[in-house]
Amino acid sequence: MACITPLRASVLLTVVRADGAPAAAMSLAAEEFHTDTGGAHYRDGAIDLVAGSMGGVASVLVGQPLDTVKVKMQAFPEVHTNLLGCFRTTFAGDGLRGLYAGTVPALAANVAENSVLFCAYGFCQKLVARVTRTPDVAELSVIGNATAGFVAAFFSSFTLCPTELVKCRLQAMRETHGRLDVGPFGLTKRILRAEGVPGLFRGLTATMAREMPGYFFFFGGYEATRALLTPAGLTKDEIGAARTIVAGGVGGIMLWVAIFPADVVKSRIQVEGSREPMLRVMRTILQKEGVLALYNGLGPTLLRTFPATGVLFLAYELTKKSLHSLFG
Numbered sequence: 001m002a003c004i005t006p007l008r009a010s011v012l013l014t015v016v017r018a019d020g021a022p023a024a025a026m027s028l029a030a031e032e033f034h035t036d037t038g039g040a041h042y043r044d045g046a047i048d049l050v051a052g053s054m055g056g057v058a059s060v061l062v063g064q065p066l067d068t069v070k071v072k073m074q075a076f077p078e079v080h081t082n083l084l085g086c087f088r089t090t091f092a093g094d095g096l097r098g099l100y101a102g103t104v105p106a107l108a109a110n111v112a113e114n115s116v117l118f119c120a121y122g123f124c125q126k127l128v129a130r131v132t133r134t135p136d137v138a139e140l141s142v143i144g145n146a147t148a149g150f151v152a153a154f155f156s157s158f159t160l161c162p163t164e165l166v167k168c169r170l171q172a173m174r175e176t177h178g179r180l181d182v183g184p185f186g187l188t189k190r191i192l193r194a195e196g197v198p199g200l201f202r203g204l205t206a207t208m209a210r211e212m213p214g215y216f217f218f219f220g221g222y223e224a225t226r227a228l229l230t231p232a233g234l235t236k237d238e239i240g241a242a243r244t245i246v247a248g249g250v251g252g253i254m255l256w257v258a259i260f261p262a263d264v265v266k267s268r269i270q271v272e273g274s275r276e277p278m279l280r281v282m283r284t285i286l287q288k289e290g291v292l293a294l295y296n297g298l299g300p301t302l303l304r305t306f307p308a309t310g311v312l313f314l315a316y317e318l319t320k321k322s323l324h325s326l327f328g
Contacts, residue, residue, distance in 0.1 A: 052118030055316035056110030063308030109163030120152035146220030222251030245310030252309025
């Protein structure tokens with residue numbers, strides 16, 4: 001499958017084992033991992049890809065309205081000063097269509113990102129397990145799982161950035177153009193005509209700066225919470241739907257609290273089509289608007305995140321379990 005190709009490249013991370021001795025470079029483990037026999041790796045990758053896609057769909061359907069509010073508050077803090085006011089204004093102006101503006105690119109973004117993310121995460125877990133001499137992926141430590149998520153997010157950033165850019169511009173279109181005058185495909189063509197392919201990757205650095213540390217906390221928080229919620233005598237895969245949703249919600253909150261300033265910068269760059277470097281945009285925000293401007297929209301984000309990421313992980317785990325039972 002195409003999603004393993006980046007993992008076969010040199011991923012030059014050094015992981016420290018529990019005994020403190022430096023482990024082999026991740027690139028060597030990747031080469032060794034690739035030479036292992038059997039199609040199980042490919043089957044597992046395909047299952048993770050499909051399960052991640054299902055999780056992405058579930059997450060968007062639950063969380064899109066509050067994501068729209070978040071983007072508006074980040075991009076136009078002088079217009080939208082609070083969550084309820086932004087929600088009411090959007091609903092009064094455009095109804096449900098306004099709250100679900102950008103749903104098509106959001107679905108594309110989440111399906112693309114989560115399919116690649118969870119596919120890469122599964123392979124990265126195996127690589128980390130190989131490097132740390134852990135006999136089974138299920139026995140990886142919280143830090144091991146978090147490291148796998150960190151590396152996997154590098155690859156998913158390339159699939160996320162273009163669709164996230166289109167989504168953000170659609171969500172902010174009333175503020176930038178006065179009305180919703182184009183759909184996702186029309187906006188994509190407009191960007192390509194005006195800026196070419198690079199125009200779809202505005203904010204890629206900010207996206208990586210957000211995604212990689214964010215998913216360290218995301219997967220680390222999820223796995224740690226699952227371990228804490230696992231009753232004696234059961235495995236993490238047997239904790240049930242409610243505990244899985246809680247664990248996913250905790251992972252999502254940890255992600256956003258850790259990386260929200262980078263998300264604000266990314267939204268500004270993408271909505272405004274800025275060509276300025278990420279750090280310069282952040283400095284400008286700090287100088288003109290203060291530190292709190294980097295947390296505009298955090299309220300709706302956290303309200304959205306708990307149910308959205310909880311449902312994401314529930315859909316992912318259920319789909320993964322069903323596909324494994326079907327295909328052995």
